[in-house]
Amino acid sequence: MGDAVDFAIGEYASGALKRGVRVRVHGLAEHALPALNQKFAFFGSKTEGTPQIEVKLGPFTPNREGMTHVDHQYWAREGFLSFEETIGPTRFQCEISDLHGPTTRIRCHATWRGFSVARFAYPDLAFHEWILQPLLEVKLARQGLFLLHAAGVAQAGKAALFVGRGNSFKTTYAWHFVRQGRDFLGDDLILFDETRVFPFPTHAQYFQALVNRSLENEEQIRGWHKAHLAWKMWRSPSSAAMEKGSRNSASPEVILLFDRLRDCDSPWVETMDSKDAAIKAAVNSRMEWNPERPAKVRLGNFLHAYHYLFPGNDLDPHWPAHESALKALFRQSHCLRVVTGPRWKASHLDAVQRWIHPS
Amino acid sequence: MQPLYLDFHGKLAVTLHIRDWKHGPVRPIVAKTFSTFVRSSPSPAKECLEIEVGDFQPDLQGMQVVDDGWFIASEKVYCRYRHKIARWQAAIDGLHSVTTRFRLCGNVFSFLVFPFETLYQLVLFKLGRAGLAFVHALGTVQQNQATLLIGRSGIGKSTLGADFIREGHQLLGEDTVLIDAQGMAWAFPLPIGLRATSMLQYGISMRFSDHLLLWITRGIRYLTLGHISLFFKVDPTRLGKHSWANHAPIHSACIAIPGPQVTVNREMNSDRFVERAMRCSSFEFVLMEKVLDAHAYACSGPSAQDWFTSQGEILKTGLSHAQLRNGTLPQTIHSSTFSEWQKAMQHG
Numbered sequence: 012m013g014d015a016v017d018f019a020i021g022e023y024a025s026g027a028l029k030r031g032v033r034v035r036v037h038g039l040a041e042h043a044l045p046a047l048n049q050k051f052a053f054f055g056s057k058t059e060g061t062p063q064i065e066v067k068l069g070p071f072t073p074n075r076e077g078m079t080h081v082d083h084q085y086w087a088r089e090g091f092l093s094f095e096e097t098i099g100p101t102r103f104q105c106e107i108s109d110l111h112g113p114t115t116r117i118r119c120h121a122t123w124r125g126f127s128v129a130r131f132a133y134p135d136l137a138f139h140e141w142i143l144q145p146l147l148e149v150k151l152a153r154q155g156l157f158l159l160h161a162a163g164v165a166q167a168g169k170a171a172l173f174v175g176r177g178n179s180f181k182t183t184y185a186w187h188f189v190r191q192g193r194d195f196l197g198d199d200l201i202l203f204d205e206t207r208v209f210p211f212p213t214h215a216q217y218f219q220a221l222v223n224r225s226l227e228n229e230e231q232i233r234g235w236h237k238a239h240l241a242w243k244m245w246r247s248p249s250s251a252a253m254e255k256g257s258r259n260s261a262s263p264e265v266i267l268l269f270d271r272l273r274d275c276d277s278p279w280v281e282t283m284d285s286k287d288a289a290i291k292a293a294v295n296s297r298m299e300w301n302p303e304r305p306a307k308v309r310l311g312n313f314l315h316a317y318h319y320l321f322p323g324n325d326l327d328p329h330w331p332a333h334e335s336a337l338k339a340l341f342r343q344s345h346c347l348r349v350v351t352g353p354r355w356k357a358s359h360l361d362a363v364q365r366w367i368h369p370s
Numbered sequence: 371m372q373p374l375y376l377d378f379h380g381k382l383a384v385t386l387h388i389r390d391w392k393h394g395p396v397r398p399i400v401a402k403t404f405s406t407f408v409r410s411s412p413s414p415a416k417e418c419l420e421i422e423v424g425d426f427q428p429d430l431q432g433m434q435v436v437d438d439g440w441f442i443a444s445e446k447v448y449c450r451y452r453h454k455i456a457r458w459q460a461a462i463d464g465l466h467s468v469t470t471r472f473r474l475c476g477n478v479f480s481f482l483v484f485p486f487e488t489l490y491q492l493v494l495f496k497l498g499r500a501g502l503a504f505v506h507a508l509g510t511v512q513q514n515q516a517t518l519l520i521g522r523s524g525i526g527k528s529t530l531g532a533d534f535i536r537e538g539h540q541l542l543g544e545d546t547v548l549i550d551a552q553g554m555a556w557a558f559p560l561p562i563g564l565r566a567t568s569m570l571q572y573g574i575s576m577r578f579s580d581h582l583l584l585w586i587t588r589g590i591r592y593l594t595l596g597h598i599s600l601f602f603k604v605d606p607t608r609l610g611k612h613s614w615a616n617h618a619p620i621h622s623a624c625i626a627i628p629g630p631q632v633t634v635n636r637e638m639n640s641d642r643f644v645e646r647a648m649r650c651s652s653f654e655f656v657l658m659e660k661v662l663d664a665h666a667y668a669c670s671g672p673s674a675q676d677w678f679t680s681q682g683e684i685l686k687t688g689l690s691h692a693q694l695r696n697g698t699l700p701q702t703i704h705s706s707t708f709s710e711w712q713k714a715m716q717h718g
Contacts, residue, residue, distance in 0.1 A: 082522045291670055322645070322646060
């Protein structure tokens with residue numbers, strides 16, 4: 012077992028964390044460190060101060076003394092939640108304590124098809140996506156920072172965001188523009204407040220792709236495609252800049268919202284005059300839309316369960332602050348609807364190129 | 371084959387056409403599930419859901435690819451999904467219009483895992499459009515007065531409900547109760563523990579190797595003792611319909627929270643109450659939520675959140691009507707047995 016790993020997600024000013032969330036992970040196997048470091052390379056530094064989220068991985072015996080049985084798989088008392096969640100073949104046993112306090116502690120043990128994975132690998136993206144991310148969102152929102160499901164590139168303090176559902180070419184676009192020499196902001200999540208966006212390059216999608224590669228058919232091809240992109244981006248010259256971290260924020264200049272039409276030969280771009288429609292699309296792009304996912308699983312399920320017993324606090328997953336910040340952000344930038352076909356073509360890039368600020 | 375006609379309280383007409391021999395078993399499944407609503411002739415209701423089970427060629431012209439396997443156009447949804455060896459394709463036409471057409475086609479294995487969840491949620495969605503909001507609750511009736519026990523699954527609704535039945539109450543719904551804006555509760559009877567069996571299907575899909583073992587363990591977890599004791603008392607397919615009521619004005623509504631002692635909170639304001647009630651049911655609506663959100667993403671129609679807001683409005687007006695009639699407020703209750711419940715309701 013290695014030491015604790017720290018990373019801090021948030022806004023940086025001159026190399027130090029200005030506001031954000033510090034996360035500390037214990038109980039990681041030695042050889043799982045590189046995976047985590049790659050995933051959070053950008054944020055992976057020893058940070059001073061107490062962490063807001065402390066994760067302890069590995070098997071444990073849940074103690075449900077004095078807890079209320081909220082649902083079949085959730086137990087709770089004030090500030091404390093214990094649950095089991097099954098997402099595809101991965102099963103999580105999880106205990107979250109001190110939800111309202113300054114340091115929230117997570118104990119998590121993941122098994123994959125009955126095998127313990129925490130011993131030899133970082134629990135895959137499912138942990139990041141289904142347990143860590145909802146908590147991160149809550150903690151970040153307390154400091155006025157929010158997450159958006161988007162990819163983004165930046166240059167000279169101006170950012171372009173790619174917003175859309177899964178598999179709407181967000182990553183591919185980002186990769187192409189990074190190759191042209193722009194800064195990489197992130198390919199799955201973007202950190203933002205009312206006026207600016209902050210980089211969140213986690214490589215999360217790539218590692219999901221690597222995890223998914225055991226799937227069948229199209230998923231496998233798609234997975235390898237993303238892994239290939241990851242490899243290329245890793246080796247590209249701008250990745251060095253990414254690792255060192257131009258931790259600068261950027262103001263969003265243009266926001267592209269993707270639509271894929273099934274029978275669209277040549278892509279086109281149109282201006283979205285209605286910001287409300289753009290915001291709606293952005294909000295709806297957030298939920299993972301995967302037909303393979305069990306129907307009962309939803310992002311932040313455990314927060315819903317907790318909120319049922321203890322309403323009226325800022326752990327509400329429908330917290331309206333997110334939407335008001337999104338409104339402010341969209342109002343100051345140029346929103347475009349990009350209509351493309353179902354398959355990637357070189358002409359997709361040409362259609363968008365002139366809207367992204369010239370290099 | 372003669373189509374199957376269902377009539378939901380004169381508000382929603384459902385017609386099931388089986389177009390194909392291999393989908394034959396779907397008809398008895400639906401007929402047994404909704405046995406109380408089966409009619410011999412088509413219902414005159416305006417709101418209409420036409421289900422066609424059988425092979426069809428989807429018209430994907432002009433549809434948007436929301437994600438792999440999912441295509442959306444205005445008012446139209448088409449998706450393909452699979453469950454082990456069973457494959458399905460489904461199409462919804464006229465999602466937000468009065469007549470909705472739901473087409474479904476699978477392979478020969480598909481009836482084993484008939485996607486009941488989809489159909490169930492689509493019916494609830496259509497009922498909501500017709501003005502009957504659903505709550506995830508157990509409803510009982512005595513002397514034309516309905517009591518609702520609202521709560522998340524596994525909280526002990528069925529256990530407490532079994533006590534109610536023992537005391538001579540009739541059942542309105544074991545899992546879901548419909549509420550209209552006039553404060554009337556309407557029955558939605560399903561075979562007891564049916565949702566639990568549909569959970570079994572998800573249980574099977576989660577694990578690969580030991581189907582049977584998991585079936586047993588899942589079964590014990592989700593099919594609680596409350597379900598089983600209720601099952602032997604009032605199963606619509608066993609006892610006939612005499613133990614079920616059709617509709618009754620709401621007399622009291624409680625949100626159930628399990629706890630050691632009985633407390634009734636009468637001070638709860640109705641906005642907060644409705645919000646919490648919606649949270650119990652929102653958990654049961656995930657599939658339709660996905661459909662609505664995807665449709666909203668593609669066509670900027672109402673999203674799942676808008677849908678819940680409109681449902682909450684119906685619920686709010688209904689409960690305030692009931693409140694005016696009875697002079698009581700909505701309540702939260704921590705309770706375990708009927709006698710405790712009764713005592714708490716009398717003395718507050």
